[in-house]
Every structure is written in C-alpha cells, then in structure tokens.
Amino acid sequence: MQPVLLVTLLSVLGLVCSLDNGLMRTPPMGWLAWERYRCNTDCTNDPDNCISEHLFRAMADRLAEDGWRALGYEYVNIDDCWTSKKRDAQGRLQPDPKRFPSGIKALADYVHAKGLKLGIYGDMGLYTCGGYPGTTLDTVQIDAETFAEWGVDMLKLDGCYSNDSMKAEGYPKMSAALNATGRPIAYSCSWPAYQGGLPPQVNYTQLGEICNLWRNYGDIQDSWDDVLNVIDWFGSNQEVLQPAAGPGHWNDPDMLIIGDFGLSYEQSKVQMALWAVLAAPLFMSNDLRSISDKAKEILQNQMAISINQDRLGLQEIRNSIQNILFVFQDKYFEVWKRTLSKGEYAVAFLLTANDGTPRPYLANLAKLYIVDCRLGYKVYDVFDSSFLGIFTLIDVIYLKINPSGVVLLHISPVCV
Ligand SMILES: *[C@@H]1O[C@H](CO)[C@@H](O)[C@H](O)[C@H]1NC(C)=O
Ligand SMILES: *[C@@H]1O[C@H](CO)[C@@H](O)[C@H](O)[C@H]1NC(C)=O
Ligand SMILES: *[C@@H]1O[C@H](CO)[C@@H](O)[C@H](O)[C@H]1NC(C)=O
Secondary structure (H helix, E strand, O other), rough: OOHHHHHHHHHHHHOOOOOOOOOOOOOEEEEOOOHOOOOOOOOOOOOOOOOOOHHHHHHHHHHHHHOHHHHHHEEEOOOOOOOOOOOOOOOOOOOOEEEEOOOOHHHHHHHHHHHEEEEEEEOOOOOOOOOOEEEEEHHHHHHHHHHHHHHHEEEEEEOOOOOOHHHHHHHHHHHHHHHHOOOOOOOOHHHHOOOOOOOOOOOOHHHHHHHOOOEEEOOOOOOOOHHHHHHHHHHHHHHHHHHOOOOEEEEEOOOEEEOOOOHHHHHHHHHHHHHHOOOOOOOOOOOOOOHHHHHHHHHHHHHHHHHHHOOOOOEEEOHHHHOOOOOOOOOOEEHHHHHHOOOOOEEEEEEEOOOOOOEEEEOOEEEOOOOOOOOOOOEEEOOOEEEEEEEEEOOOOEEEEEOEEEEEEEEEEEEO
C-alpha cells in the first residue's frame, strides 16, 4: 500500500494517535446548562432555574423518563458558576454549599442511577469566565483527582483569564492528569476557540491526541443569525476542520438551542440537520420540563440522530469540489453532503433566504456525485419521515425548501 493511501486510510479510521481513553467513538449527546441557564445563581427568586443540584436532577429525570436517554442523550453537564468562590482548606474545588448541599458525588450517584453520565466544568486560568476559582498549572492534578473521586464522567475546560503559554501547558497537562486518575473522563477543550480556531495558532493534530472534543469557535447565542454564523464558519473552514474530526475526537460547534426562544420551527430543523452532517456533539441547552412537542420531535428524530452517530465519523463537505460543478448555487442556497458507512449518504439542502416562498430545487444523484451504485438509491426525507422512492442516478428528485429552512435526505444504495 502506498504510504499516502495508508495515512489517509488510518486517519479515516481514526487510528492516528487519537486520545486513547475509549470514549466518544461517536459524537457525544446530552444536555448542557450554559446557553439557557448561564450564571443564574439566584435560587431565592428563581429556584427552578438557578444553577443548583435541583436543576441537574430535574434534567436527569426528564432525560431518563421522556425518551431522551433511549436515543443516546446521556450526559447531564454542569457549566460555569457551580463552585464556591473559594477552594476548601485542602485546596480543592468545592460546590456552592447552598446550591449544591448534597455535593457533587451525590449528584453523580443520582445521575448514574438513572443510567446517565455527569459532566462538570472548569477553566484553565486564574478564574472561570463567571469569576469563580480557575484551574492553574499547580492545581491541575488536584482538580483531576477531585473530579475522578466524585465520579464525574466528563470535563469541559474553558479558557478565560489565562494567556497563551498557560493554555499551551495546561490543556495537555489536564489530559495527562485525567488519564492518571484511572477513571475514563471525557475531555472537552475550549482552547482552540480562544486561539481563533485555525492553524497556525491551533494544532488540530495535537488536539486530537489530548481531547475528545473541542470548541472551535465562539459561544452560540439564542438566535438564527448566530446559528447561521456558526454554520458559515464551519463551512468556510471545512478543509481544516473536516480531517480533524473522527471517532474519539470531535469538532464542537456548540450547543443545540432548539426548544429555546430564538429559532422558528424551520430554523430548528436547520440546526438539527447541520449538526447531524457536521458530526457535531449534540448537547441541548433548553428546558426539558417545558419543551414544546415540535421541538422535541426534531431533537428526537431518529434518522437525524443516526446520521449524526454514523460510525464512520466523517464530517460533511459543503459544496465539495465534485458538487460545485453541478449544484445550483446562489448566495442563499447551500448543499451539504456527508458520507456515511455502508455506502450511504446524508445531504442537507439549506435555504438561508427569507423572502417568503418555498423554493423548488431539482436534484439528482449524479448532480450530488452519488454514483457508486448504478442501480440507484433509496431516498428518505428525514424530517417528513417519508420515503421518496428509489431513484436512478439521473431521475429527478423534486424538492421544495422553505425559507430559512432545510430538507435533509438520507440516501442508501439498493446495491448490496
Ligand atoms: C490512559 O492512556 C493510556 C495510553 O494512551 C490508555 O491505554 C488508557 O486507556 C488511558 N486511561 C484512561 C483512564 O484514560
Ligand atoms: C501567563 O500567565 C501566568 C500566570 O498568571 C504568568 O505566570 C506568566 O508570566 C504569563 N506569561 C506571559 C507570557 O504573559
Ligand atoms: C502539532 O502537534 C503534533 C503532535 O503533537 C506535532 O507532532 C507537530 O509538530 C505539531 N505541529 C506544529 C506545526 O507545531
């Protein structure tokens, strides 16, 4: 085998020196507090929404009882503002005693008893972004040990209040410290987002060796503009980002905001579709106690989830070289294609225009450069849950895409 081919094959299979803790062979799924609940510590006036053990227990209950866990949403993740303003007498991080009176170990036990996993938050710096105690180089080890003793399953390490050299030393150091605890703890690194997300400031080879996932770009906010902005950045930089992702090590475009305040029904499907083709972690940040049926249906769409979780773990190609030749394009229309295992594909047709009328698009498989099985392909519309039929390579697939909306197709070969 030629060396170049071998390297490509190995990286496709995710075997090139990736973090070896056995975790997150497909993108992680679950719930994360930040986007919706922020640093709300006012449990006196807002007891149901403040950052407290009550909130995380409530979300664990919903994940376990409302069908989420069965679909793979298994992490319940704490974000900033959970600690006391001071470390304890032994120099350990400690939870705020009023908001987490039972402690993190008890919360982990509760979450585990529901068949779920607990994630926690730290910051490689003097303070967290919310001004709570950070993890400095000399407290990396004790923090890793504390998290392991509590039975934590994942750590998100943010990067406020530190400089480049502290991050460059601290992020790998935490990876080694987590490993040394002997407890498999998934590791989410915010490091690249603080370095602009691109080489030469960011070394994706190194990230794949030390982290299970990493935030490449700024925080998502609760708006369509923000979702589009993230999608656009990931599309524009796909040559760098796509090869960095694979089983055990993922790009993270940030939380799903479906079920919150900012997205319409169509826009919510866009986020789900794009996060599926991006092989993105699916961490919802919403209120599972009061989420609408429509939002829940999108987030629980089994075919969208199975695309996201495809075991090959290849990230999308937007208007890939092959497609650019054929795909109808304008400023407001994009075609995203993801290669799945078993010769299958997912293709998202994204219309960002908001001029009011659904836009027709005549696709065919040859145009999409899906040509391996000459007998044709079975085509499903993921959000309509409808089987569109078996198409030869040149049969017309007539699509109508709603304004600021998407059609997501799942395409599987009839050849065996
Ligand atoms: C620690 O790293 C070694 C070598 O990469 C790996 O075999 C082991 O599974 C890791 N252990 C944990 C707990 O992450
Ligand atoms: C980075 O921050 C650390 C901790 O505050 C400090 O000791 C170090 O001098 C800083 N390095 C630079 C290059 O500013
Ligand atoms: C990136 O990291 C890898 C693995 O740690 C290392 O071998 C390589 O030299 C680094 N590349 C650059 C440009 O620093």
